Amino acid sequence: MLRFETAGESHGECLVATLTGLPASIPISVAQVNHDLWRRQQGYGRGGRMKIETDAAEIVSGVRHSQTIGSPIAIIIRNRDWQNWTEVLPVESYEGDEEKKKPLSRPRPGHADLAGAIKYNFADARYILERASARETTARVAVGAIARQFLAQFGIEILSHVIQAGSARIERPVEWEEIVALSKKQDVLLGCVDSEAEARMKAVVDEAYRTGDTVGGVFEVRAHNLPPGLGSHIAWDTRLDGRLAQAILSVQAVKGVEIGEAEEAASSFGSRVQDTIHYQKQNHRFFRGANKAGGLEGGITNGQDLIVRGLLKPISTLRKPLESVDFATREPASAAYERSDVCVLPAAGVVGEAMVAIVLAQAFLEKFGGDSLNETRRNFDGYIQQVREF
């Protein structure tokens, strides 16, 4: 069973992640992990924090001589901002520390502040926001980067792009090759493959900058070259659609998940939404008329590209704050403002890639198992042979 865990506060010393259950002898490049961390920091609309942090992963166990060794992988990513917070968030209390605290006492609607402070019985929401913050997704991206390198051994690639920012949306189909080309760009704007649509998206973000507001939207994650047969129809918790939905919904600010063309399907007749089945006799293979199902039928991959979308609400910290209540006085007050992003769509897409990579790596290992990469590969090759002979 492949499992991972993250720890760390947004302004604490560092983020920590562990990943347990990968086979031994998978080649691992730390540079590739750092490249994914860099991608998570890009995009038009990010706040000042991204200028402070240049994330770099330190792998402290489970990888030796650039290969996994089968034991748990532990990763540390240091917060450069910690140097400004040592007196605010010390591990051990010290004399006079009460004055150094930075209480968050005017909870932000839409953030975890109020619900978390009530639940944990804190006088203010500082400790809640420190963990609820999407800074945590840095650790997920590092774990996802390792899972991605495992899946790449079998030719599986995972990428994302943005299809909507506020009301601006790309209205045409997008080819896999366009997403690959986008992923190689050094200057990330809003992560859309189409420059005209991206310009419309940028105009929406610019308006939010002008008015002190924030922007949500939709990102799409695609997994390419997947074998058919990952996940299973046999039980509610083995269905890959449900598992992917949980993974994507667990990303901070994601409020909806769409698999394939779910929204369009819900308002169409059945004859328009199913992917018709055909057979090429000369090379003995099935093929499909379209991919509206997003590569999943019955919770099982069907060999087409997996398409999962995350619907992101606008960020809840507003420069022009909403109505709230002060914890101390119980009087009406403007919600707190902490240095914050205005739009995080491309970054959320990179986090979505990481979550999809982790879920796919889990499903892949459930099916093919193995304590070493060679053993996994033997099992995989045998199955692919069986699929060819089907």
Ligand SMILES: Cc1cc2nc3c(=O)[nH]c(=O)nc-3n(C[C@H](O)[C@H](O)[C@H](O)COP(=O)(O)O)c2cc1C
């Ligand atoms: C990449 C990324 C960056 C984010 N940055 C911010 C931010 O700067 N300010 C903010 O208020 N929320 C930000 N969020 C969203 C909050 O973390 C999230 O809204 C909050 O934890 C409450 O969770 P919920 O919206 O899922 O209910 C970000 C989310 C993502 C995915």
